[in-house]
Amino acid sequence: MKNENKITKLFNINYPVIQGGMVWVSGWRLVSAVSNCGGLGLIGAGSMKPEMLKKHIRKCKAATTNPFGVNVPLLREDAENIINTIIDEKIKIVFTSAGNPGKFIGKLKKNNITVVHVVSNLKQGLKAESVGCDAVVGEGVEAGGHNGADEIPVTELVKELSVNLNIPVIAAGGIVNKKDVEKVFLLGAEGVQIGTLFAVSKESSAHENYKRAILFAQNGDTVLLLKKIGLIRAIKNPFAERVIALEKTDGTLEELTKLLGKKRERLGIFEGDIVNGLLEAGVGAEKIDKLKSVKEIFNELV
Secondary structure: OOOOOHHHHHHOOOOOEEEOOOOOOOOHHHHHHHHHOOOEEEEEHHHOOHHHHHHHHHHHHHHOOOOEEEEEEOOOOOHHHHHHHHHHOOOOEEEEEOOOOHHHHHHHHHOOOEEEEEEOOHHHHHHHHHOOOOEEEEEOOOOOEEOOOOOOOHHHHHHHHHHHOOOOEEEEOOOOOHHHHHHHHHOOOOEEEEOHHHHOOOOOOOOHHHHHHHHOOOOOOEEEEOOOOOOEEEEOOHHHHHHHHHHHOOOOHHHHHHHHOOOHHHHHHHOOOOOOOOOEOOHHHHHOOOOOOHHHHHHHHO
C-alpha cells in the first residue's frame, strides 16, 4: 500500500521512510534493501572515494529498480569529485550535510537532481530553502554521529521548521519505532530519516561487534563528545571515556584532535574495535534489542 504525501511524491516511493546515509554502514546491500521495501535508501558517500562510490551505485542499480540516493558531506575535500560521480552515474536524489547547501545546488539542479539538506536549526533550514533545496532533514540532538552545536531536540526542531518553511520537513534523531514516527508526524514532519535502527540491520555493512554494542546499549549509554571539534553522539566505550576525561580538564582543540586521530569511525563501525573505535549511535540504541532484516523493520514501522 502506498502512503502518499509530499515526501513520497517527491521521491516516488511508497513510504516516507528514509535510511540515513551513514559512513561505513550504508552500502549498496542496505540501500537496495530499503528501496525494495518501498522506502528511500541512501548510499553513505562520506566513507567512499569516487571510484568506490561508483561501484556501490552500480551494484545498487543491479539490486533494485526503485529510487535511491546518495548522501554527501559537503566538508569533504573531494566533495566536488563525489558530486561529479553522482551526476555521471545519473543519480537523481542527493542529500547533503555538513556544509553550505548552495555550494553545488546549481550544478545538481542543472542535472534535474532532487536536493535535500540536513539542518540542525531554523537558520540553516531557511538557508537551505532560500538556495533551492526541495526538502530538509531536521536532525535533532538525539541523532547518532555528527550533531548540531545548538543541541536542539528533534521534536522542537521539527515543530519550528514545519511552521516556518514552505518545503517538506523530514525528522531525524532517536526514531526507531512506529510511536516515534507518529510523534514527529503530529508535529509537522512529512517523513522520517532513520539511522541507528538500520545500522544494526542484517544488511548493514557495519561490523558485528558494533551491532552488538548497539543491541546491548542501555538508557544513557550514548554520550555527546568533541564539541570543540564538532559535536558527535556515540556509545560510551573506553575511547569515549578518554575523550570525556580530557574534556573535563578543558583539553585544547589540538589535544582533542590528536586524541581523535584519523579513521576512528572506521575503526569502531567497520573494523569492530569497540575499545579504541568511535561507535556512533543515536539515543534510540537503548530501544533496539534484536538484529532484524530491513524487511522486518519495515513491517514493524509501517
